Amino acid sequence: GENVEQHPSTLSVQEGDSAVIKCTYSDSASNYFPWYKQELGKGPQLIIDIRSNVGEKKDQRIAVTLNKTAKHFSLHITETQPEDSAVYFCAASRGYNAGNMLTFGGGTRLMVKP
């Protein structure tokens, strides 16, 4: 089955700096890669996703890049703010063919210092 590894497990940055979280996956048939943000006391919430037919996607201060050949994808947050502090999870899926089942990485705790 799919295996998703995520690094780093914790990341501390100064407000205004950029943060990068990286994930690798093992199943070359995976074609959908979402990122979830989990704030304290809440369930994870989708913040951005990318499908295998594109290499990069951007939404305001967050962007995701995908390298299918190397089987890795990354989340980039620019101009970090204290409200970006949370746990971030990457995930991979074969999409429709697998009933939208997701395999998650281990999570990254991001701390943005004011």
Place this chain on the structure above:
Amino acid sequence: DVKVTQSSRYLVKRTGEKVFLECVQDMDHENMFWYRQDPGLGLRLIYFSYDVKMKEKGDIPEGYSVSREKKERFSLILESASTNQTSMYLCASSVTGHEQFFGPGTRLTVL
């Protein structure tokens, strides 16, 4: 807005007890999921259901069962709770091919 609710935020049970965790979604989603979340391990899928009375095992189904009698409700059952089932349990729902919406989680402690 999609809403996924879970019956309890915190639950304390004793070893050997039968435990029911309930999840309800209000958006008519066909898919529902149960995950457990442990530090450093991310979210691991226990079971999912793609229709009423249908279920599929996830990555870690041992020690758990599920029930889906109505489309909006998906229950996770621990037949005989053990201390290694102490964890955060998250329920989610989705339309196939679209994002999963998560509930707030139930933190279960088994003593």
